[in-house]
Amino acid sequence: MISDRALLQKHSSFNIGDGVYYSLRKNIITLNLKPGEPLNIKTISEKLNVSRTPVRDALIKLAKEGLVDVVPQKGTSVSKIDLKRVEEERFLRESLELRAIEMFMGIKKESDIVRLQSILDMQKECVINNDLIALQEYDDEFHKVFFTTTEKNTCWEIIQSMSGHYRRIRLISLWERPIITKVIDEHKKILDSIVKGDVQEAISLFKDHSSRIIVEEKELMQKYPEYFRLQSEDNFLIKDFLSMM
Incomplete structure (x- = not known):
């Protein structure tokens, strides 16, 4: 269910099409719209109180990002998480962030360390409140510091725009309490190494x-199989596409 109609009014710089796109994308990324969930243009346009055209355009854009599947005679749905794509998105993020961290270590200021510690404290607060969405947002804020300090904001924007599958599996992982503990502990260790100035x-x-x-x-995947794309599903989509040619 779409829960973000207010987003259309919140950002006055958005046109209607942008607002619909960002609303749908946010609902998909935060798993408010579940992987595999059907998407109906008429229903969405009514919930967001917009015409069908911007909804259709937004779905096309999301399909290009791999977040929506449009299958002829089958309909439109939120894409299931593709582990191949997860790995590519993780590779992109790791490649850019490793370089950003290396640069960060050479120019970091005390204010950057204070910022990282503040974010880590907020993550701990999110765990207490069981606010997993906010926890992931602060997780992103922690990593974003490396890019803002090194003035590599475009790199961060690329990561954010190309990490839909990776972000969703990360959020699902936070449903497991032991994993949450690992995330916080790993961030603390990274921060400790930064304070020590140990780049390696x-x-x-x-x-x-x-x-x-x-x-x-x-x-x-074993615990939430309904959220993941299987190889057989990939083959089905390919066959369905070929049948159109």
Whole structure:
């Protein structure tokens, strides 16, 4: 169910099409719209109180990002999480962030360390309040510091725009309490290495932090199979596409 109509009014700089797109994208990324959930243009336009055209345009844009599946004779739905895409998105993020951390270590200021500690404290507060959406947002804020300090904001925007599958599996992973504990602990260790000024340790810890999801994927897929795309589904979509040619 779409819960973000207010987003259309909140950002006055958005046109209607932008508002519909960002509303749908947010609902998909935060799992308010579940992987595999059908999407009906008429229903969405009524919930957001807009015409069908901007909804249709938004769905086309989201389909290009791999967040929506449009299958002829089958309908439109939120894409299931594709582990191949998760790995590519993780690779993109790790590649850019490793370089950002290396640069960050050479120019960091005390205010940056204070900022990271503040974010870590807020993450702990989110755990107490069981606010997983906010926890993930602060997780992103923690990593964003490396890019803002090094003035690599465009790199961060690319990561955010190209990480829909990776962000969703990360959020699902936070449904598991032991994983939440690991996230907080790993962030603390990364921060400790930054305070010490140990570049190699910081990079090593980040690599471990980034690759953790690879170990967790199998368990998450077994526990929530309905949210993940199987190889057989990929073959079906290919056959359906070829039948149109």
